Amino acid sequence: DIQMTQSPSTLSASVGDRVTITCRASQSISSWVAWYQQKPGKAPKLLIYKASILESGVPSRFSGSGSGTEYTLSISSLQPDDFATYYCQLYNSYPCTFGQGTELEIK
Amino acid sequence: QVQLVESGGGVVQPGRSLRLSCAASGFTFSSYAIHWVRQAPGKGLEWVAVISYDGINKYYADSVKGRFTISRDNSKNRLSLQMNSLRGDDTAVYYCARDRQLYDFWSGLPGFWGQGTMVTVSS
Numbered sequence: 001d002i003q004m005t006q007s008p009s010t011l012s013a014s015v016g017d018r019v020t021i022t023c024r025a026s027q028s029i030s031s032w033v034a035w036y037q038q039k040p041g042k043a044p045k046l047l048i049y050k051a052s053i054l055e056s057g058v059p060s061r062f063s064g065s066g067s068g069t070e071y072t073l074s075i076s077s078l079q080p081d082d083f084a085t086y087y088c089q090l091y092n093s094y095p096c097t098f099g100q101g102t103e104l105e106i107k
Numbered sequence: 108q109v110q111l112v113e114s115g116g117g118v119v120q121p122g123r124s125l126r127l128s129c130a131a132s133g134f135t136f137s138s139y140a141i142h143w144v145r146q147a148p149g150k151g152l153e154w155v156a157v158i159s160y161d162g163i164n165k166y167y168a169d170s171v172k173g174r175f176t177i178s179r180d181n182s183k184n185r186l187s188l189q190m191n192s193l194r195g196d197d198t199a200v201y202y203c204a205r206d207r208q209l210y211d212f213w214s215g216l217p218g219f220w221g222q223g224t225m226v227t228v229s230s
Contacts (some may be wrong), residue, residue: 034216035162036152043220044144044152050135087152091215092167098152 002088006099012107013078021073021102022070023066023088027030033071037066037099039084052063077094078104109133111203111221118227119193125225129186129203137161140206142217143188144173145199145226155201156188159212171197193228200225 003026013019023033031051036044046055048064051071061076074083083106088099115127119174122127127143152171156177165177176189200223206220 038152043204043222044217045220046207046216046218047218049207049218089154089216091150092213094157094213094215095168096154096215098154101151 001095002029002086002093004099006088006095006102008102009082009100010105011101012089012105013029015078016081017078019075019104020080021069021086021088021104022101025069025071025074025090028068029090030092031067031071032090033064033066034089034091035062035073036087036089037082037084038087040094044087109207109219113201113203113221113224116226118229120188120230121134121194121228123193124173124189124191125193125226126203127190127203127217127226129187129221131184131186131187131203132204134205136179136184138209140208140214141179141186142204143175143177144184144202144217144220146202146223148197150199153199154215154217157206157212157215160210162186164172164212171185172178186221192224193226195228198214198226198228219229 005024033051034047038044051065090097110132112130142157158177174192201225202219206219207216208214
């Protein structure tokens with residue numbers, strides 16, 4: 001099975017900062033990567049799929065990029081609502097695998 | 108609007124069984140694959156199982172294969188997860204999630220999630 005290694009596990013940042021989260025796959029996955037946001041006690045929310053396609057209704061400050069084995073989620077100007085945990089996910093094959101998560105906390 | 112409501116969680120002893128349900132509304136249930144994804148307390152997300160829109164194809168994570176069974180009733184807009192031989196490491200919030208893509212079993216992209224139901228396996 002393909003493994004997804006996400007980093008960092010924790011990220012401290014301030015409102016207005018630009019941040020980047022990275023996900024590395026154990027082999028090339030042809031951009032079959034999604035990103036989710038989860039707030040405490042809530043269900044995950046799909047943000048981005050196919051590495052860079054923004055889900056409907058997601059603010060444009062979120063963006064995704066990457067190819068091959070390395071993918072990134074960027075938030076261009078952090079808003080208070082963005083402090084949450086973020087997960088990458090390999091899809092388009094089973095088992096679909098999630099990264100370990102990145103907790104984005106207020107500095 | 109799209110709604111998924113899980114039920115059936117609770118406290119169960121190791122080795123016993125539990126059946127989870129997911130009631131769907133606000134979309135054409137029979138057109139989408141549906142997933143179960145779980146999250147142990149304080150941990151990350153773990154994909155558990157998927158069933159195709161017509162109920163014919165199913166796939167399981169190795170951790171639950173042979174113990175869990177996913178099924179659906181399209182006439183009732185309902186998904187189920189039968190969990191047998193439960194273990195302590197099955198303790199988690201269980202989410203049902205609709206795939207983002209129509210009629211695509213192999214998509215593997217949970218696009219809309221319910222709020223989850225908690226399962227605790229403990230003696």
